[in-house]
Amino acid sequence: MDNENGKSSIRVLCRRLVIIKNEPGLQWLIGSHFFPPFTILSTFRCIHTLPSNPLSPDHSKESDDLRTLLPRGFTVIGALIVGNNLNLERIAGEAIDASRKLREFLEGDDNGGKLGDQSLIGAVLDSNVGEVRFFVSRSGNSSKIGAVSDVVYEENAEKYVWERGCMLRCELPIKLPLYYSVNSLKDAENFCLQATDAIAAKLRDPQVTYIVETLNESLTEVPRPVILRGVELDFQTNLSNAWQLIKTAQESDAKSLPCSYFCSKSNDNSSFTSMEESADKIQVTILLNRSGNPSKSAAPIAKFFPALEDAKLLVVDYKLEVLCYSAKDLPLSYAASKLIIPGLVDQLCTMKNTILPYLLTHHPQLHPYHFSPPGILHPITVVYELNYGETEIKQVEIRKSLHLRLGLPFDRPLLRIANAINLSITKDSARSNSTRRGSPLLKDVHLGIPSSGASGGLVSLIQGSYEYHHYLQDGFDDSGWGCAYRSLQTIISWFRLQHYASIDVPSHREIQQSLVEIGDKDPSFMGSREWIGAIELSFVLDKLLGVSCKVINVRSGAELPEKCRELALHFENQGTPVMIGGGVLAYTLLGVDYNEASGDCAFLILDPHYTGNDELKKIVNGGWVGWKKAVDSKGKHFFLHDKFYNLLLPQRPNMV
Numbered sequence: 001m002d003n004e005n006g007k008s009s010i011r012v013l014c015r016r017l018v019i020i021k022n023e024p025g026l027q028w029l030i031g032s033h034f035f036p037p038f039t040i041l042s043t044f045r046c047i048h049t050l051p052s053n054p055l056s057p058d059h060s061k062e063s064d065d066l067r068t069l070l071p072r073g074f075t076v077i078g079a080l081i082v083g084n085n086l087n088l089e090r091i092a093g094e095a096i097d098a099s100r101k102l103r104e105f106l107e108g109d110d111n112g113g114k115l116g117d118q119s120l121i122g123a124v125l126d127s128n129v130g131e132v133r134f135f136v137s138r139s140g141n142s143s144k145i146g147a148v149s150d151v152v153y154e155e156n157a158e159k160y161v162w163e164r165g166c167m168l169r170c171e172l173p174i175k176l177p178l179y180y181s182v183n184s185l186k187d188a189e190n191f192c193l194q195a196t197d198a199i200a201a202k203l204r205d206p207q208v209t210y211i212v213e214t215l216n217e218s219l220t221e222v223p224r225p226v227i228l229r230g231v232e233l234d235f236q237t238n239l240s241n242a243w244q245l246i247k248t249a250q251e252s253d254a255k256s257l258p259c260s261y262f263c264s265k266s267n268d269n270s271s272f273t274s275m276e277e278s279a280d281k282i283q284v285t286i287l288l289n290r291s292g293n294p295s296k297s298a299a300p301i302a303k304f305f306p307a308l309e310d311a312k313l314l315v316v317d318y319k320l321e322v323l324c325y326s327a328k329d330l331p332l333s334y335a336a337s338k339l340i341i342p343g344l345v346d347q348l349c350t351m352k353n354t355i356l357p358y359l360l361t362h363h364p365q366l367h368p369y370h371f372s373p374p375g376i377l378h379p380i381t382v383v384y385e386l387n388y389g390e391t392e393i394k395q396v397e398i399r400k401s402l403h404l405r406l407g408l409p410f411d412r413p414l415l416r417i418a419n420a421i422n423l424s425i426t427k428d429s430a431r432s433n434s435t436r437r438g439s440p441l442l443k444d445v446h447l448g449i450p451s452s453g454a455s456g457g458l459v460s461l462i463q464g465s466y467e468y469h470h471y472l473q474d475g476f477d478d479s480g481w482g483c484a485y486r487s488l489q490t491i492i493s494w495f496r497l498q499h500y501a502s503i504d505v506p507s508h509r510e511i512q513q514s515l516v517e518i519g520d521k522d523p524s525f526m527g528s529r530e531w532i533g534a535i536e537l538s539f540v541l542d543k544l545l546g547v548s549c550k551v552i553n554v555r556s557g558a559e560l561p562e563k564c565r566e567l568a569l570h571f572e573n574q575g576t577p578v579m580i581g582g583g584v585l586a587y588t589l590l591g592v593d594y595n596e597a598s599g600d601c602a603f604l605i606l607d608p609h610y611t612g613n614d615e616l617k618k619i620v621n622g623g624w625v626g627w628k629k630a631v632d633s634k635g636k637h638f639f640l641h642d643k644f645y646n647l648l649l650p651q652r653p654n655m656v
Contacts, residue, residue, distance in 0.1 A: 009150035010121065010134045011039045013157040013377055024054055024082055026098060028062075029121055030070065030378075031077035034165055034327035037119055038136060038148075041161065041377050043080065044069070045405045055081060057098055063105035065405070068350050069380045072343040073165070073325030076102050078121025080132065092122030092135035092145055100137075158278055161377050165327050166263050166280035169215065169423050170340045174199060174318040174348075182310045188359055192316060196352045199318075200345045208288055210336050214262040215281035215423055223262055228336055256331035263328050280328070281423055284340050314363075316355065320347050321368045323379055323423075350383060362387065369420035373408055379421060380406070399656040411654045418499040441467040442614050443497075445625045446590050446604060453593035453602020453627040460568040461591035461604065463575025467493035468619070469505070470610040478508060479611060481529045484586040485511055486608035487579045488537045491588070491650055492545065494577050500653055501545045514540045533581045534646035541650055552647040557582065557639025561630045563647065564594040564601040574652045577606075582645030585609075589647075593627065602627045603638070 026046040031039050048061035066076065079095035079102075099120050122135040122145060134148040154160050176195050180188035202208070206229070213225040263280035322343035326335045351366045358364055365386040370379045382402065388395045399415050408414050445468045451459055469489035471479045478485060485508050495501045506514070512528070515521040520539055538549040550570075554560055570578065571591055578589035591604035610624040619625055628638045639645065 008038060008119075008136045008146065008148050009152060010136075010148050011036065011152045011154060013154045013160055014040060014042045014375070026055055026057060026095070027080045027082070028066070028076045028099065028102065029078040029080060029123065030074055032074050032165070032325060032378075034073065034325070034330070037077065038121055040077070040121070041074065041157075043407065045407060046079075047401060047405050055094070057102065059098075059101050059105050062102055064350070066102070067106060067346050068383055069402075069405075071167075071323045071325055071379060071381060072339040072346075074378055076106065078123060078136075080123035080125070082125045088124045088126060088133050089135065089145065089147070091124045092133070095122035095124065096120045096135070096137045096145065157377055162278040162280070165325050166259050166282055167379070167423075168259070168282050168284055168324040168326055168335055168340060170284040170286065170320075170322050170324075170344065172286055172318075172320040172344060174320065176316040176318065178314045178316060179307070179311050180314060181307075182312055185360055188314060189356055192314075192352070192356065192359060195316075196318075196348060200348055202288065203286070203341050203344060205288070208286060210340075211285040211287065212262070212332055212336075213283050213285075215283050216262070216264060226257060226261070226332060228333055256333055258329050258331055259326050259335055260328040261332070284336060286340075286344075314359070316359075316363070317365075318348060318351055319367050320344055320351075321370075322347055323370050323381060325378060347381075347383070354383070354385075369417055370423075371415055371419060372421055373406060373414050375408075376406065382415060384417065396656065403656050408656075410656055411652065413499050413653075413655055415656065416499050418502045440614070441469070441473075441493075442616055442619070443467055445616060445619055446606065449604075449620065449626055451593045451602060451604075451627050453629060454595045454598075454600040456598070457593040457595040457600060457602070458568070459591060459593045460571035462494070462571060462577055464494060465497040466490050466577055467497070467505070468606065468614070468625075469493065470608045470624075472611045473614075474507075476508065478529075481531055482508060483608045484532045484534075484537065484579070484581055487577075487581075487586050487588045488532075488540060490606065490608070491537070491541070491577050491579060495545055495547065495650075500547075500655070503544060506540075506544065511540055514543050518543055533586070534579055534648040537579055537581075537648050545653075547653060548651050550649040550651060552649065554582075554645040554647065556641050557630075557637065557643055557645060558641045560603075560639045560645060561599065561601050564592050564599075565596060567592045567647075567649075568594050570649050574649065576650040576652055578650075579648040580605075580645055581648070583640060583643035590625075602629050604628075605638075 026049075027043045028046060029040050030042045030044060031037070032041060035041075044066065046057045046062060048058040048065070050056040050058055076099050079099040081091050081095045099122075103118075103120075120137050122137065124133050124135070125131075126133050134151060135145045136148055137145050176192070176199070178188060178191045178195060180191055208229075210228040211225055212228060214223060259280075259282060262282045322340065324335070324339035324343050326339055347368060354366060355364050366383050367386055368381055368383045370381050372379050384395070384398075400410065402408075402415055403410055413419065444465050446461075451457070467490060469486040471482060471486065473486075476482075488511060489505050492501070492503075492505050496503070496505065509527065511532075512521065512526050515532070515536055516523055516525055518539055520536065534549075534551055538551065541547040541549055552563055552566065554563065567578065567589070570576075580587045580589050586608065588606040588608065589603060590606050593602040593604070595601065605626065605628045607624045610619060610622070612618055612622075630639060631637055
């Protein structure tokens with residue numbers, strides 16, 4: 001974009017540029033057609049390079065990946081090179097050349113094979129000072145580049161993105177029946193190619209009708225759905241100059257409704273948090289009139305074409321689902337023709353290329369999923385093969401590759417199916433998933449409770465969300481014996497909500513069944529009211545979740561403060577809830593407040609012995625969750641000195 005002096009400036013929306021220091025490489029800079037030209041939303045690492053040079057991208061493979069990952073409306077606007085060469089301007093030119101060639105692979109068909117006079121960004125990590133230097137090309141020519149010193153880092157990036165644009169979603173299931181000769185298996189591939197290409201062409205058919213409606217459940221007045229017919233759509237224009245496209249459309253067709261027709265009219269933009277919470281969402285449904293209108297009335301005719309040789313029927317199942325980003329001012333007709341349709345065609349081609357090699361052996365079950373990883377302002381789309389389990393090595397390697405490209409940590413399951421965005425349900429129904437037998441459970445009941453514990457201490461807390469499980473929930477009376485079961489349920493809920501596991505939180509009987517199955521308990525244990533402790537909890541976590549645990553043995557409650565430093569490190573590094581068991585009581589530990597110099601400490605205790613209704617105010621005011629000093633101001637000991645304690649520290653799985 002140009003500043004007031006007519007000079008180019010860069011706006012950086014992403015929280016950081018993902019730079020791997022001391023490791024040469026290239027990263028793509030991601031922007032949007034609907035933002036000023038030099039606005040960076042995110043960076044994608046280039047992972048496919050030519051064997052001869054790690055800075056030379058394999059543009060064909062990179063474009064195939066990015067075409068799947070990036071929703072329409074986002075695009076590559078430049079590249080960043082991490083290197084040690086001091087000739088910054090020359091390296092910036094190489095980055096611009098690489099990004100231009102990738103753009104031609106990505107958008108060549110849309111733009112007639114050329115990018116025109118679009119300017120691009122070349123960024124270089126200056127190894128002398130450890131800073132990124134930005135350059136921009138003039139009129140799309142990398143031989144004419146200029147340095148940019150005006151770089152703006154946007155503080156409220158989510159607001160910048162989602163107050164200007166909205167998400168379009170389109171789901172299109174397709175079943176493609178194919179008959180092929182058993183004596184000519186090659187025919188099956190040819191028929192599949194021809195039929196799939198025919199579907200792509202049919203999407204631009206004048207008989208195609210689009211129903212557009214809102215997915216915003218927060219709107220007080222829901223706008224009526226809009227019907228768009230194929231004859232109204234413009235497939236000739238492109239998005240190379242989206243701002244001019246919007247202006248031209250508004251001036252030439254005042255009746256063309258913009259996407260903002262389905263967006264929230266509220267002016268309260270103060271609470272933009274994430275795409276799922278903040279974005280306006282629009283649903284596009286595609287309908288096709290399969291029966292034409294004959295010129296004159298006639299009786300239906302059925303024709304029979306007998307097969308000349310043995311034939312088989314093969315049904316190819318495409319489940320298309322695309323997300324697109326659009327400026328709110330863009331007319332719905334352009335959004336359908338230049339975002340939804342190309343997005344469907346891209347996804348269809350990706351699935352076709354994946355299916356063809358295995359068409360007659362095992363038909364892949366492909367399904368697109370959308371994710372909103374932390375630190376990335378826009379959604380990404382991944383097509384997963386459902387024939388593989390999520391822990392199967394091939395699927396794990398695919399996720400590792402995605403984590404590498406996106407700069408995500410390798411010990412968090414951020415791109416598992418359970419973590420996918422679900423735009424087909426409302427927030428209310430999403431919240432109802434956190435229920436057991438129809439009763440909603442409270443989450444994160446410790447939030448907002450100030451520490452009144454250690455003087456000058458450092459607070460270390462659980463990372464992520466959990467559900468509060470306690471006595472008498474689900475109409476099940478476990479008062480007096482089930483506190484460790486409830487603590488285990490809270491711990492398992494943490495693993496579910498962080499998407500390390502997809503199993504339901506087990507009941508008391510299911511927990512007992514697990515212990516019987518591994519041989520720790522006799523069959524008579526089933527249905528009993530016997531207590532369990534930290535060791536039994538570790539067995540259940542290992543069996544049901546594959547989670548390992550560390551156990552700390554303490555001979556007396558008086559020794560627990562000595563473990564505060566170790567517990568603080570656990571919450572900083574692992575972040576999982578801790579079960580404290582001793583004597584006849586069990587608690588869940590959510591954090592510690594620890595002054596390393598003085599040894600003063602306090603424990604954030606979640607007490608499963610609560611027997612009332614799930615009322616947050618009642619739970620907090622009653623002290624069922626709160627900070628506990630080992631010895632309070634009245635000299636009372638929270639942990640008993642004549643009892644031993646076992647602390648169960650579940651370890652966060654190192655997985656993707």
